[in-house]
Amino acid sequence: MGAEAAQPSVNPGVNKDMEAVAALERDAELMLRVRGGDETSFALLLERHRAPVVHFLYRMVQNQAVSEELAQEVFLRIYRSRANYQPTAKFTTWLFRIATHLALNWIRDGKKEKSQESLNEELLDGVERQVPDRQPTVEQELLHAVRLKEIRRAIEALPEKQRAAVILHKYEELDYAQIARALGCSQSAVKSLLFRAYETLRSRLAHMA
Amino acid sequence: MGCMKQSQEGARVLIEYCAGALDPVQAAEVERHLESCTDCRELAEKQMELWEALDGWKAPQVSADFDARLYARIAREQAAPSWKQWVRRIFEPAAPVVWWKPLASLGVAGAVLAVGLMMHTVPHPAGAPQVHADQVDIEQVAKALDDLDILAPVNPM
Numbered sequence A: 001m002g003a004e005a006a007q008p009s010v011n012p013g014v015n016k017d018m019e020a021v022a023a024l025e026r027d028a029e030l031m032l033r034v035r036g037g038d039e040t041s042f043a044l045l046l047e048r049h050r051a052p053v054v055h056f057l058y059r060m061v062q063n064q065a066v067s068e069e070l071a072q073e074v075f076l077r078i079y080r081s082r083a084n085y086q087p088t089a090k091f092t093t094w095l096f097r098i099a100t101h102l103a104l105n106w107i108r109d110g111k112k113e114k115s116q117e118s119l120n121e122e123l124l125d126g127v128e129r130q131v132p133d134r135q136p137t138v139e140q141e142l143l144h145a146v147r148l149k150e151i152r153r154a155i156e157a158l159p160e161k162q163r164a165a166v167i168l169h170k171y172e173e174l175d176y177a178q179i180a181r182a183l184g185c186s187q188s189a190v191k192s193l194l195f196r197a198y199e200t201l202r203s204r205l206a207h208m209a
Numbered sequence B: 001m002g003c004m005k006q007s008q009e010g011a012r013v014l015i016e017y018c019a020g021a022l023d024p025v026q027a028a029e030v031e032r033h034l035e036s037c038t039d040c041r042e043l044a045e046k047q048m049e050l051w052e053a054l055d056g057w058k059a060p061q062v063s064a065d066f067d068a069r070l071y072a073r074i075a076r077e078q079a080a081p082s083w084k085q086w087v088r089r090i091f092e093p094a095a096p097v098v099w100w101k102p103l104a105s106l107g108v109a110g111a112v113l114a115v116g117l118m119m120h121t122v123p124h125p126a127g128a129p130q131v132h133a134d135q136v137d138i139e140q141v142a143k144a145l146d147d148l149d150i151l152a153p154v155n156p157m
């Protein structure tokens, strides 16, 4: 790949910022309605954020059942604290702060080992679910499975805070300030977490290119 | 623009460039640097390859009964006695509570007080070198802070 090929595919500018502002207001507005007792607004919030939260937790713990269990806990806590809600911070930041906290606690409690048996099944599961549009050959499928396994292992091997930072940055597209709030650390700490995490991943997955 | 590979801030800019998250002006600036710097170009290429590889990992779809299970939990909780709901609100908060911070402040205050009392109550033997109370205080506080740092949640970055 040359310098010209190094063109980024997306170039979010003003439009993305405006979308972000609109989304911020929408979430806050919905949450204020939930505070006022409107159950439909909670259903809308759930609809908007269910998949991102579950997916973030899935990549953190690499087990679907556990990720959904933890995601339920996140939404339960949001619902439980509706009466005291103040729109001081971005809703998604709050959401991912709770999710990150629960995921890190789960990992630190060593619950990972107990669910390790299901990981291999999950790996195969994940492969089956990710079959591309065109009918792949057996070799392509095997190669895909092997690569996927390496990616998952490499991310799993990262220290937990680096793992959370990378997943929030890469897959949830949170900015540095949001990641800092989700992790409860400074933005310069986030810089250093991501710097180290990507460095490790680049060297671990270098042969895959 | 200096060499981005040399500093963490530079590396951050390069990572954001590869993620397509820079505005056009910043992106153009990075591209100008990449044209003349082999090291940064290599780093950018590797980072983009990694970015694409990570794209390959999709998360599975959320179970169809996710909402139903959540609403069942909410209903169960609301049916619980109100004291139980209060206990849950305290022990399972919506925002992580940094419980050690107030404890740390108390600990430091205690250490300062204890050292202060010692300095004022223990008489100096004749001829022994005089130690300034202030000096000891600072050292003791620094030590106390170091000890308390161990109490902070693990921070393996």
Ligand SMILES: [Zn+2]
Binding pocket: B002, B003, B004, B005, B033, B037, B038, B039, B040, B041
């Ligand atoms: Zn350079």
